[in-house]
Amino acid sequence: MTGKKRDMISILDVQEDLLEILDLAEELKSGRYDGRMPLQGKILAMIFEKSSTRTRVSFEVGMLELGGHALNLSMKELQLGRGETVADTAKVLSRYVDGIMYRAYQHTMMLELAQNATVPVINALDDVEHPCQTMADLLTIKEHKGDLAGLRLAYLGDGNNVCNSLMLGAAVCGMNFVAACPKGYEPSVELTKKAQSIAKKKKGSIQIVEDPLKAAKGADAVYTDVWVSMGQEAEAKERERIFMPYQINREVMRAAKKDAIAMHCLPAHRDMEIAAEIMDGPQSVVFDQAENRLHTQKALLYKLLGD
Numbered sequence: 001m002t003g004k005k006r007d008m009i010s011i012l013d014v015q016e017d018l019l020e021i022l023d024l025a026e027e028l029k030s031g032r033y034d035g036r037m038p039l040q041g042k043i044l045a046m047i048f049e050k051s052s053t054r055t056r057v058s059f060e061v062g063m064l065e066l067g068g069h070a071l072n073l074s075m076k077e078l079q080l081g082r083g084e085t086v087a088d089t090a091k092v093l094s095r096y097v098d099g100i101m102y103r104a105y106q107h108t109m110m111l112e113l114a115q116n117a118t119v120p121v122i123n124a125l126d127d128v129e130h131p132c133q134t135m136a137d138l139l140t141i142k143e144h145k146g147d148l149a150g151l152r153l154a155y156l157g158d159g160n161n162v163c164n165s166l167m168l169g170a171a172v173c174g175m176n177f178v179a180a181c182p183k184g185y186e187p188s189v190e191l192t193k194k195a196q197s198i199a200k201k202k203k204g205s206i207q208i209v210e211d212p213l214k215a216a217k218g219a220d221a222v223y224t225d226v227w228v229s230m231g232q233e234a235e236a237k238e239r240e241r242i243f244m245p246y247q248i249n250r251e252v253m254r255a256a257k258k259d260a261i262a263m264h265c266l267p268a269h270r271d272m273e274i275a276a277e278i279m280d281g282p283q284s285v286v287f288d289q290a291e292n293r294l295h296t297q298k299a300l301l302y303k304l305l306g307d
């Protein structure tokens, strides 16, 4: 396949269209069963180096609902798992399919796949970003709080892939984003600078602090992710000790606005990064976030793979 292709490796790759993607996702969500099939005959290859529930199922269902098809390819089945290069894998898959979704350990592998594929590549999580999650999160906030610009979004915990993309997405949407992270666990310095420069133009702000209550104060939404990301299992004990003060609990939610929403990208560990009573309580929107993975990814697929 030839022609100009468009990837989404970072949430910034769709920054010009982000609000449009959210609008389209809302439209697709409300007409979910209206039978429109704009991706009829299109095929998406999905490569998973790590586990997944939401990403795997939402992409597969999304492709089916748009009239296309998705192939689930695990490392166990692919020659990639036996040492074939990611570049060769990209070139071969590009001869068969219309797009590639990739969940990788390393960002460098993601870039190499994108550079060598002649079809659009979607980052479904690597060690730097998780842009698909951010699209769903922004739609969820918009559904519950209205216009994103000016809203205060507090992120508590590990400055990881989810945090990096959320910070960039919040900047693009003119939000006031504040992350509270322990020293040494802040989001990427380079991406923080990028986000701050975007936020300045959009009249929003990006702040990194250490105190979780300071971050949560007056927030419209309070967000967390796991303390131990996939691949960090060996550090679990130490991380649990370091991150315990960053748990989203009653005290944190009391510091936020009275009607604040509590967010988590899932999978979650109750009474670790989020107290069970918050996760299962009335302020929680975690399952809306999970559902919105489907609708926002459908909008993205429509944009990248549609004719």
Ligand code: CP
Residues within 6 Å of the ligand: 051, 052, 053, 054, 055, 056, 125, 133, 265, 266, 267
């Ligand atoms: N939030 C998320 O990406 O979930 P999965 O790991 O289940 O895909």
Ligand code: NVA
Residues within 6 Å of the ligand: 125, 160, 161, 162, 225, 226, 228, 229, 230, 265, 266, 267
């Ligand atoms: N930060 C987590 C997100 C899981 C969806 C991880 O990388 O494992």
